[in-house]
Ligand SMILES: [Zn+2]
C-alpha cells in the first residue's frame with residue numbers, strides 16, 4: 647500500500663501568497679520540493695487524512711479519484727486541515743456521486759460540529775460522521791485501525807488529535823500539529839510499535855515547542871519514543887508540517903536533520919507500506 651504525502655506545509659503554505667521572506671522567494675525561484683501545500687496524506691485510495699485549503703489542488707496534482715474515498719480522517723478543525731466547501735459540493739445537484747459511494751468522516755468534537763453545520767444534510771451527501779476520542783480506538787475497515795492521541799495543540803477548547811493508524815503493512819503516526827506531548831500521551835506512546843512516524847516541525851530548526859515544534863524538540867520526541875521502545879527496528883522518522891516562518895528552506899532542513907537520521911517530508915513523498 648502506498649502512503650502519499652499530499653502536502654507538507656503549515657497554514658500559510660510555501661510560498662505564502664503575499665510573503666516576501668527568503669524561504670518563500672527561494673520556493674518561487676527553485677520550485678520542486680521547496681513548494682509546499684497544506685499538510686495531508688493518502689493511505690492507498692480509500693483513506694485520506696485531512697482535507698484543507700489545498701484539497702482540490704491535491705486531486706489534480708496526484709490524479710486522485712475521491713469517488714473511491716471511503717474514510718476521511720481529521721486531526722483537528724483548523725482551516726489548513728479542514729476546509730468544507732468541496733465536501734458540501736457532494737450534494738446532489740452539484741455533483742454526480744456514484745450511488746454506492748458513502749464517505750465516513752472521523753474527527754474530534756469540533757470537527758463533528760463543523761460537519762453537522764457545514765457538510766449538511768449528511769443524508770443527502772451520503773456522509774457518515776464518527777467521533778474520535780483521544781485514548782480510544784476505532785476500526786476503519788478490516789486490518790485498519792485508528793488510535794487517536796491527545797496532541798499539545800489546543801486552541802480555545804478544541805482537543806487536537808494525532809493519529810496512529812495500523813495497517814496490514816505497518817503502523818503509522820500522523821504526528822503533526824502538536825508541541826511536545828503531554829505526559830498522558832507519552833503513557834500511550836509507550837505501548838506503540840511504529841514503522842513510520844511523522845513528527846511536527848512547523849518551526850523548522852528553531853528551538854521552540856509551543857503548539858508546534860522545531861528540530862531540537864523533534865529530536866527529543868524521537869529519542870524518547872526510541873527509549874520507550876515505541877519505534878520498531880527500521881522505523882522511518884519524518885519531520886513534516888513546515889512553516890516559512892521557521893526560516894529554513896527544504897534543502898537547509900534536509901541538511902540540518904540528516905545528522906539525526908530524520909527525514910524531511912515534501913509534497914509528493916511516497917512510502918511503500
Ligand atoms: Zn496545521
Ligand SMILES: [Zn+2]
Pocket residue numbers: 661662665666667668669670671890891
Ligand atoms: Zn514567507
Ligand SMILES: [Zn+2]
Pocket residue numbers: 722724799823
Ligand atoms: Zn492546527
